[in-house]
Amino acid sequence: xxxxxxxxxxxxxxxxxxxxxxxxxxxxxxxxxxxxxxxxxxxxxxxxxxxxxxxxxxxxxxxxxxxxxxxxxxxxxxxxxxxxxxxxxxxxxxxxxxxxxxx
Amino acid sequence: xxxxxxxxxxxxxxxxxxxxxxxxxxxxxxxxxxxxxxxxxxxxxxxxxxxxxxxxxxxxxxxxxxxxxxxxxxxxxxxxxxxxxxxxxxxxxxxxxxxxxxxxxxxxxxxxxxxxxxxxxxxxxxxxxxxxxxxxxxxxxxxxxxxxxxxxxxxxxxxxxxxxxxxxxxxxxxxxxxxxxxxxxxxxxxxxxxxxxxxxxxxxxxxxxxxxxxxxxxxxxxxxxxxxxxxxxxxxxxxxxxxxxxxxxxxxxxxxxxxxxxxxxxxxxxxxxxxxxxxxxxxxxxxxxxxxxxxxxxxxxxxxxxxxxxxxxxxxxxxxxxxxxxxxxxxxxxxxxxxxxxxxxxxxxxxxxxxxxxxxxxxxxxxxxxxxxxxxxxxxxxxxxxxxxxxxxxxxxxxxxxxxxxxxxxxxxx
Numbered sequence: 001x002x003x004x005x006x007x008x009x010x011x012x013x014x015x016x017x018x019x020x021x022x023x024x025x026x027x028x029x030x031x032x033x034x035x036x037x038x039x040x041x042x043x044x045x046x047x048x049x050x051x052x053x054x055x056x057x058x059x060x061x062x063x064x065x066x067x068x069x070x071x072x073x074x075x076x077x078x079x080x081x082x083x084x085x086x087x088x089x090x091x092x093x094x095x096x097x098x099x100x101x102x103x
Numbered sequence: 104x105x106x107x108x109x110x111x112x113x114x115x116x117x118x119x120x121x122x123x124x125x126x127x128x129x130x131x132x133x134x135x136x137x138x139x140x141x142x143x144x145x146x147x148x149x150x151x152x153x154x155x156x157x158x159x160x161x162x163x164x165x166x167x168x169x170x171x172x173x174x175x176x177x178x179x180x181x182x183x184x185x186x187x188x189x190x191x192x193x194x195x196x197x198x199x200x201x202x203x204x205x206x207x208x209x210x211x212x213x214x215x216x217x218x219x220x221x222x223x224x225x226x227x228x229x230x231x232x233x234x235x236x237x238x239x240x241x242x243x244x245x246x247x248x249x250x251x252x253x254x255x256x257x258x259x260x261x262x263x264x265x266x267x268x269x270x271x272x273x274x275x276x277x278x279x280x281x282x283x284x285x286x287x288x289x290x291x292x293x294x295x296x297x298x299x300x301x302x303x304x305x306x307x308x309x310x311x312x313x314x315x316x317x318x319x320x321x322x323x324x325x326x327x328x329x330x331x332x333x334x335x336x337x338x339x340x341x342x343x344x345x346x347x348x349x350x351x352x353x354x355x356x357x358x359x360x361x362x363x364x365x366x367x368x369x370x371x372x373x374x375x376x377x378x379x380x381x382x383x384x385x386x387x388x389x390x391x392x393x394x395x396x397x398x399x400x401x402x403x404x405x406x407x408x409x410x411x412x413x414x415x416x417x418x419x420x421x422x423x424x425x426x427x428x429x430x431x432x433x434x435x436x437x438x439x440x441x442x443x444x445x446x447x448x449x450x451x452x453x454x455x456x457x458x459x460x461x462x463x464x465x466x467x468x469x470x471x472x473x474x475x476x477x478x479x480x481x482x483x484x485x486x487x488x489x490x491x492x493x494x495x496x497x498x499x500x501x502x503x504x505x506x507x508x509x510x511x512x513x514x515x516x517x
């Protein structure tokens with residue numbers, strides 16, 4: 001699977017999320033409070049809302065519309081109304097760039 | 104121990120649906136019966152003024168399906184209204200004559216659109232919007248070039264106005280008060296909404312009193328007190344809603360602007376709970392001010408909490424009111440409860456998105472209202488909700504600075 005350079009590592013604040021679009025697909029990139037990077041699909045599995053406008057608290061991203069919650073480190077749903085997991089992607093930081101492995 | 108009865112839920116919306124799931128998730132192994140007077144499985148209502156209208160023919164916004172209900176062993180009874188509750192016999196009667204004994208009962212009957220009482224308002228060209236059928240009846244007439252007259256500049260009316268414009272219909276909105284959204288939305292935000300509707304070609308008449316409606320062969324005429332008559336193909340009235348309390352009041356349950364429940368969503372009968380648009384409940388974060396909310400999240404969360412309490416879990420419902428409305432590419436979000444004495448502080452977020460924070464005379468954050476493209480205000484509104492729950496008294500300069508982090512404020516001790 002190809003690795004794509006998504007953004008500079010310091011473009012995302014700690015405990016925050018950023019949108020990344022590539023090849024017609026939307027991803028959400030996260031930087032956790034302990035400075036690890038993660039990536040998931042960018043749209044909520046409930047009603048296709050962009051998660052990048054949501055709130056990150058610890059390892060949870062919350063949908064800005066219906067407050068559905070996911071653990072962005074695993075994609076696991078963490079509260080109604082979401083019940084379908086978010087797809088996650090491998091992420092690494094190389095030379096200050098966040099790289100995402102596009103499946 | 105044998106449990107001869109079971110849990111009975113009356114309702115066809117999100118509160119009822121979430122409650123059924125929450126009862127199973129909460130470990131209840133006995134019977135669950137879900138009764139709806141509608142012919143559908145429970146469904147989401149927010150799309151009925153928006154995507155379900157504009158994307159027609161769209162799949163109805165069902166929250167579940169027959170197979171999913173069967174999978175959690177919910178006995179689903181549709182198109183069958185609950186007609187009477189006998190609390191002494193712990194039994195609900197349905198319109199087809201069958202009776203359902205219950206161990207605990209949840210009433211989630213929602214609200215009903217308030218109806219016009221003007222002369223001529225019984226016309227078949229006058230519509231209301233609450234159900235899938237209502238939405239279909241309206242969208243079926245929203246052809247390009249049709250003229251829809253909306254009575255009431257509230258959320259339902261403005262959302263359906265937006266959908267109609269998206270479909271190429273002409274739209275006139277008639278509001279009796281000096282401005283739209285006068286209930287609960289600050290002037291500055293209502294102004295943004297109003298000017299957007301005007302930009303999109305909606306004719307907006309405020310301060311307009313309607314005297315009567317007259318149906319003709321192929322139109323409906325709405326006459327205003329100033330003598331002007333507006334001719335359209337259909338009228339949609341969005342003039343508020345009333346809680347569906349008949350069943351509860353006939354059963355002798357306490358009513359106070361809705362079915363009166365305590366913070367556990369328990370009615371005046373200990374075996375009967377109520378949730379969603381039909382209840383009034385005490386808001387713990389606002390000195391137990393009793394409110395009734397017409398809000399998606401409130402209905403969802405109350406369904407879940409009511410289910411927990413039906414199982415004896417003594418879980419208080421301690422939410423901060425939260426509401427959204429989508430019109431065109433704008434989304435408006437409102438959180439909290441603004442007091443009459445509150446002052447406002449504006450926070451600009453770029454791209455014309457802004458939030459007004461509301462603070463009481465003691466400096467405590469009581470609410471916020473924001474508007475912007477997409478979900479531009481969502482994150483700060485959500486953080487505001489958490490700050491309100493914490494009883495925060497944030498400094499004005501932090502609130503006013505769109506770059507200052509509300510999350511940092513939340514994490515400050517105290």
